[in-house]
Amino acid sequence: MPDRPTEIAETGRPEIEVEDLHRLVLQSLDDDQAVEVVSIPLAGKSNIADHMVIASGRSTRQVASMATKLADRIKQQFGRIARIEGLPAADWVLIDADDVIVHLFRPEVRNFYNLERMWAFGDEADRSAAVRG
Numbered sequence: 001m002p003d004r005p006t007e008i009a010e011t012g013r014p015e016i017e018v019e020d021l022h023r024l025v026l027q028s029l030d031d032d033q034a035v036e037v038v039s040i041p042l043a044g045k046s047n048i049a050d051h052m053v054i055a056s057g058r059s060t061r062q063v064a065s066m067a068t069k070l071a072d073r074i075k076q077q078f079g080r081i082a083r084i085e086g087l088p089a090a091d092w093v094l095i096d097a098d099d100v101i102v103h104l105f106r107p108e109v110r111n112f113y114n115l116e117r118m119w120a121f122g123d124e125a126d127r128s129a130a131v132r133g
């Protein structure tokens with residue numbers, strides 16, 4: 001039984017597990033030397049996930065490696081199978097772990113799509129506080 005009270009999020013999963021998953025994603029990207037990692041809180045703003053994490057790799061090889069390792073770590077720690085899209089080209093890879101969605105880009109592709117701006121919802125202060133890296 002957890003030390004902290006468990007609140008059930010709208011997704012039906014314990015809130016503690018969502019935050020643990022979010023921490024795992026951020027730690028995995030840090031371990032794999034992702035650059036310009038941004039975490040955008042979506043809870044209460046969108047029902048697709050509680051967090052969206054956007055990061056870059058320096059090459060398609062690094063992007064593919066980060067995505068594969070992250071999916072493996074999620075499976076090992078949480079028993080979840082994260083869905084991955086875009087792995088063959090590895091210019092833009094999407095990892096959907098239900099409560100946390102991760103976008104991994106090569107820098108040029110990330111600049112072109114500019115997802116951070118699209119998902120900012122006008123909360124410039126919130127977004128700035130979520131920037132890591």
